[in-house]
Each structure stands twice: as C-alpha cells, then as structure tokens.
Amino acid sequence: MKRLIPSLPEGAGLAEVYRAFPDKMAPLSEYQNRVMRGASDLGVAERELIAAYVSGLNACGFCHGAHTVHAKAFGIDVSDIEAMMEDMAAAPVDEKLKPLLAYAGKLTRTPAQMTEADAEAVYDAGWSEAALFDAIQVCGLFNLMNRMLEGTGVTEYHLDPHGVDEKVLDRLRSPTCYSDFGRASGLVE
Secondary structure, eight states: OOOSSTTSOTTOOHHHHHHHSHHHHHHHHHHHHHHHHSSOSSOHHHHHHHHHHHHHHTTOHHHHHHHHHHHHHTTOOHHHHHHHHHOGGGSOSOTTTHHHHHHHHHHHHOGGGOOHHHHHHHHHTTOOHHHHHHHHHHHHHHHHHHHHHHHHTOOOOSSOTTTOOHHHHHHHTSTTHHHHHHHHTTOOO
C-alpha cells in the first residue's frame, strides 16, 4: 500500500476506504451490487470477467485480483483470465464474449474513439442493447473503482486467485455480496 491517504491504516483495503468515507461510499456500494448482481442480459460470470479484464488493463492489482476471484466463484478459470490479459485473440474465452470484452477494452483505453462499428460487433455476436449497456456500466464502474483504489493507495489484493478456498467463493456467490461487504465494512444505506 502506498501512503496516499495517511489516515488509512497500513495495509488498508477497500473496507478501510469504506470506513473512512462512508457517506460517499454507501451509494456506490449499492450501485455495485445492482450492476454486478442485479438483473441483466449478462450473467454474473460475464460481468465479473469484464471487471477483472478492465482492472487488469488499468493495472489495478487490487481490483484485478478481487474480480479474478469473483469470476472464479462463477466458474471462470483463472488461467483463462491470465491468458486473456496476455493475448485476447488467442485466449480460451467464449468467442461470443470477445466483442464485449473488446468494447470494454477500447472504452477503457480510448473512450473518445468508440464507433458504431464497435457496437455493431457486439450486436453481430448476438448481444442485445441491454447487454451492451450492462457491459458499459461494468466497465465504467471498474474504471472508477480502479482509480479510487489506486488514488487512495490501495494497490494489493490479499488472496491468491489460484488458492482461494471454497468458503470465500461461496460468500462471493451471494446475490447481495457487494452490499453485504459494504454493510460489514460499516456502511449504512
């Protein structure tokens, strides 16, 4: 951890950021739960995969690690995420997902360069406008979270995605895991 916010304790994680700024973080926690676990044309695994991908592109170690673990909880192989970060074209990711991931990648790296062709590739793969909008929300949420965590100095995730135990994965499968984490971290909605 970098000491960018001196009031945060040594080794702080997201929970400590929530506790330090509860009035700002409470609505964000609820939004996270809606985007990541609410009704969507995208499955939870797909949304978590997008979160891990965007966070990896942004080199946000905390969020990339955390959402690799979240994706694993929903059946995504950690080695597939690693391969995707190395070479999306060759990665063993469902071909239908690649246009959505490409869209999120471009939106992350060069947002002002989005084109109708980027959206058409998503629609041609069989996704609805609602699915694309949900992917956009996940992408936007994790660009925000990545910057918030990096900006507060929270840079390292404490779990090894390859060795996380089933008890942790079960907790992440909860349809309210994001708001549950917020409440456990002292947020009142």
